Amino acid sequence: MCNWFQFWSRITAGERYRFLISAPKMTELTEPEVKLEALLGIINSSARQAIAEYKKTGHGVPSADATTFHPLDMATDTLALRKATRLLEGAYHQLSAILAPPQHTVMNFVFDYNWACTNVALRARFADVLEQHPEGLSVDKLAEAANLDKSKTARVLRALSLMGCFKEVERDVFTNTRLSLILKSTNNTGCYAHFHSRDVSKYAGVLYETMIDQEFSRSHEERGYRRRAFWDMMKKDDERRDIFHRGMLGYSEMTGTSTFLHQYHWDNVCSVVDVGSGIGAFSMPLAKMFPHLRITNHDLPEIIVQAQNAWEKDAPDALLDGRVEFVPNNFLEDIPAAGKDVYYLRHILHDWPDAEATMILRNIRKAMGPNSVLLIRTTEGLSIDPQAPEPMLPNFGAGSHGVYQIDLTMWFLLNSKERTLDELKIIAQVPYNSSLTRRATAGLALTQVYDLVETMVMEFRIA
Ligand SMILES: C[S@@+](CC[C@H](N)C(=O)[O-])C[C@H]1O[C@@H](n2cnc3c(N)ncnc32)[C@H](O)[C@@H]1O
Missing domain, CATH: 1.10.10.10 (Winged helix-like DNA-binding domain superfamily/Winged helix DNA-binding domain)
Incomplete structure (x- = not known):
């Protein structure tokens, strides 16, 4: 037997909502009030989940006056905390949008400097x-x-x-x-914030102008307005390039990339190719956690030099052991190192239109052996079936803020986009040798999807 409080705290937020909705006689609440109560319940329970995650570390919860990081801020597996945060942010924004005057809420969108x-x-x-x-x-x-x-x-x-x-x-x-x-200038997430607040925001400021531009308003192609300018700027500007690539390490920390170190059977893998590796935002922590892996980093020549410098500084052991190699490779033209166990693509395809994305997949497909897998890490939320408890918006509402902002970022910066799971399946699945035109697709079949909150990893094998 459990009492009412125990019963209430054990059932899920969705069950509570359905219970309240289906028991109008037990309460005097109107339906809108039931929704508000349910949102309050989600806020309460998700905040408690987050508190429990902090306490599990043995260091208590962070204080509002903290001037140092909490150990959980540096943890590699924060999936549970990020799930709780998604619910908390989604529910409190929804609640506030209902209860605050609409003038206030809408002006909050633009009063944001x-x-x-x-x-x-x-x-x-x-x-x-x-x-x-x-x-x-x-x-x-x-x-x-x-x-x-x-x-x-x-x-x-x-x-x-x-x-x-x-x-x-x-x-x-x-x-x-x-x-x-x-x-702080040494913080990788700070570098990501630096890149964003300096380069992405100014493009956002002219969004409408780009949408009515005579030449490019309907373009979704590479020549669409900014791509060349962006990568050229990166090539010529050492400081910006450094900030961008350290920012990609920060992006990993922000989205909890290291969670995937815990979610995949790396013990059964021998060799990994990080295609478009940057300086190794993923491959470096991978090499540190799984020293048995042999890793190939592929990127453009100037980035490969930058990557070697970063590894010399931050992961010298892996270099000394000779288990990491750095090989310049243009993924639009070259085939990556052949016959490896895992080919890893993180935040690459969203930079490119379908024709180029397909070309990248085809080149990888040519390098894959019969047992190789391709792991594509991309932004989730646009893709995975909605799971938010009622009465939250099915996609978690503001809890998915980051996902939709990244999609807009890709647009503002590169005239590209985040693809849905179905869109990725289409460019990956059709047999790669069906045609050798630019539009031929890659001949890969989806075998697994890992939901990591905000991001997901899809596993493909040869079809
Ligand atoms: C958004 S970053 C992602 C880097 C890394 N995968 C990560 O997640 O941190 C895109 C990467 O693609 C690389 N890149 C761009 N064009 C390329 C090309 N044609 N061949 C190989 N790499 C390229 C860039 O240098 C950059 O490192």
Whole structure:
């Protein structure tokens, strides 16, 4: 026998919602009120799940005044915390959109200059300076260190402090917080935020203009407005390239890429090719966790040089053991190292239109042996069947914010997109030797999908 409270806390949020809806006589609540109660229930239970995840580490929960990271912030497997966060964010945004005046909610969409203030904080290195002053630093000194105006610096910091990023400990004196530590120049996620707030946001500012542009408004092709400019800029600008590739490491941390280190049977794998590896955002942690693996990193020549430097600094053991190789490879033209167990593609296909994406898959398909697998890691949410409990939006609403923003990012930056599972299956499945035209597809069959919250990994084998 369990009491009412035990019964209520044991059933799922969806079951609670259906229970309340189907028992109108037991309560005086109207249907909209039942929905609000159910959302409150989801907020409560998901927050409790998140608290439990922090406590499992033995270090308690993070404090609002924390000035250091919590051990869970650095953990490699955070799938449970990210599942709870998706529910929490989705439910509280939905609740707030119902209860707040609509004028307020809509203006919140556009009253959002956090990206611009974050960009200032990153480029002026406020978090690096504040780290030397744990007791707090006056805005005069901080502005002087960054060669900026003091009152404007204070306004930027105050705007970010509202969101918990930096803290004003007394009037005009600021310290770091657990959030502002992400903005240190050594932090990879900070690099990703830097790249985004500097390069992606300015393209977002001219979105409508691009949608009515005479020449490119209906283009979904490579020549569509920005691709060449973006990769050319990367090639010529060492600082931006460095920030971008360290940012890709940060993107891994943000989306919990390392979770896949725990979710796949790497013990049964001998060799891995990371196609378009960047500096090794995935392959480096993989090599550290599974020292038996032999890894080939493929990318453009200038990135391969950058990758070798990064590994010399951050994973010298793997280099000394000779279990990692760095081989320049143009995935649009060249066939990757042949006959390896796993070919890994992370955040590559979403950069390219169908014709080029197919070409990349065909080249990999040619390298694969009968037992090779291709793992494609991509953004989830546009693809996987909705699982959110009622009365949440089926796709978790604002809990899936990041997924939809990444899709828009690909558009703004490269005129490309995140593909749905079905779209990826189409370009991968048709026999690769059916035709040798640019549009011939790759001859791969989907064998498994791993849902990792916000991202997913699809496993393909030769059809
Ligand atoms: C979005 S990054 C992803 C990097 C890495 N897979 C990751 O997840 O961190 C895209 C990568 O594709 C590489 N790339 C672009 N064009 C390429 C080409 N034609 N051949 C090989 N690599 C290319 C870029 O240099 C970059 O490292």
